[in-house]
Amino acid sequence: MLSTSWLEISEESDFSLQNFPFGVISSPAAGKHQPRCSSALGDYSIDLSDLANAGVFDGIEDFLDVRSVFAQKSLNEFMSKPANTWKEVRCRLQDLFQEKNAIIRDNPRLRDKVLTPLIDCIMHLPAEIGDYTDFYSSREHATNVGIMFRGKENALQPNWLHLPVGYHGRASSVFLSGTDIVRPSGQLQKNAKDPSLGSVYGPCKLLDFELEVAFFVGGKSLPPGQAISMDEAHEHIFGYCLMNDWSARDIQKWEYVPLGPFGSKNFATTISPWIVSPLALEPFKCPTSAKEQSDPEPLEYLRDPDYSSYDILLAVDIQTKNGTRATVTKSNFANLYWTPRQQLVHHSITGCCMRPGDLLGSGTISGSTDESLGSMLELSWKGEREVKLGGDNCETRKFLQDGDTVIISGIGSKDGVGRVGFGACVGKVLEQGSKVAPGPGRGSWVKME
DSSP states (O other), X not given: OOOOBSSOOOTTOSBOTTTOOEEEEEEGGXXXXXXXXXXXXXXXXXXXXXXXXXXXXXXXXXXXXXXHHHXXXXXXXXXXXXXXXXXXXXXXXXXXXXXXXXXXXXXXXXXXXXXXXXXXXXEEOSSOOOOEEXXXXXXXXXXXXXXXXXXXXXXXXXXXXXXXXXXXXXXXXXXXXXXXXXXXXXXXXXXXXXXXXXXXXXXXXXXXXXXXXXXXXXXXXXXXXXXXXXXXXXXXXEEEEEEEEOEEHHHHHHHOTXXXXXXXXXXXXXXXXXXXXXXXXXXXXXXXXXXXXXXXXOOGGGOOTXXXXXXXXXXXXXXXXXXXXXEEEEEETTOOSSOHHHHHHXXXXXXXXXXXXXXXXXXXXOOSSGGGOOBHHHHTTTTTSOEEEETTTTEEESSOOTTOEEEXXXXXXXXXXXXXXXXXXXXXXXXXXXOOOOOOEETTTSOOO
């Protein structure tokens, strides 16, 4: 049975009683000038610092410093707590906003202090991101890209079914939803058919989005040389967000041999502002699109006894500068071969230190149908076909143009369970050479209409 709250919550809200995501907000309109740890319910942010000062989190094990933790400008200290502490905080929040709970409901002063309309909030990056790694974990996506460049017989590289392939990105260019993205410049292959002719310098002509879901690492950091086991992996996944790993395909084509992407990926990665806990997603657990890993079976350290994903509907819209808006992709978080747990375990198997606030991306999440392809590279099949956007001008795209806004959304929805969303993951492409001052994403919590 669906629980009800004393706070009015629309059925279409991303932030139901099932959710309670974590983020960082400020609100000068509400007198909250400094960023603070928060959650969200319905159309309101919930100030976790004010709740902590009111004593509602007292008694939670391993959380004696709750007041100082939630007074921070990022979630890193909260992320460093044990997984059971995250669980208890979420349980307290769920209980406080149940219909019959009067602690906040019947205390106008506390209610006004704790709740701020989201429309009055400025979102900030939820964590200080120390390191960022992006994986390549959708078999459908990897197969499509392999067919394009190597042919159907050699679509997957020999190692792909044996380990989660990944590369290290730039934490310095992870931006919050709402930040504009400047078209990058770099070296481009002079002649598409003859690399021996060298390169030229210029703006990227094949700018792309990548539909991804990322997770933040949490829990206590292990000492150097000690790996996270599969049994421990769930204790180190703090929560999930939506991600767009912007890609310059022409720059990538010239540079990626032999060490993989570099400048083609390091200029911008956009994430949604709210972090959704694995507990909030639990009702949406489902098989992966692969169903099993048996041919070949992973090495023992990578075998996941709970091999599964989440039924999260993912969508990508493109809105042009002319006002045309179209949904170009409908995919699902289930379309992953390698799970987040496997990504984390493999990342740490060498003894690599994983720290609270580290960000790990899934890689492009594509499905098996044309409408579920997670990048323009696939949708246009490396530029060989047009993607129809419609509108009065019958607009089409092969890759992104200046003025295009990319909007990624993700929703878990199930009868008897509150809707769970992440807020929007939005970025607008600006022409090469534009000046942007990175900063908080104003109003980026909303669904763009």
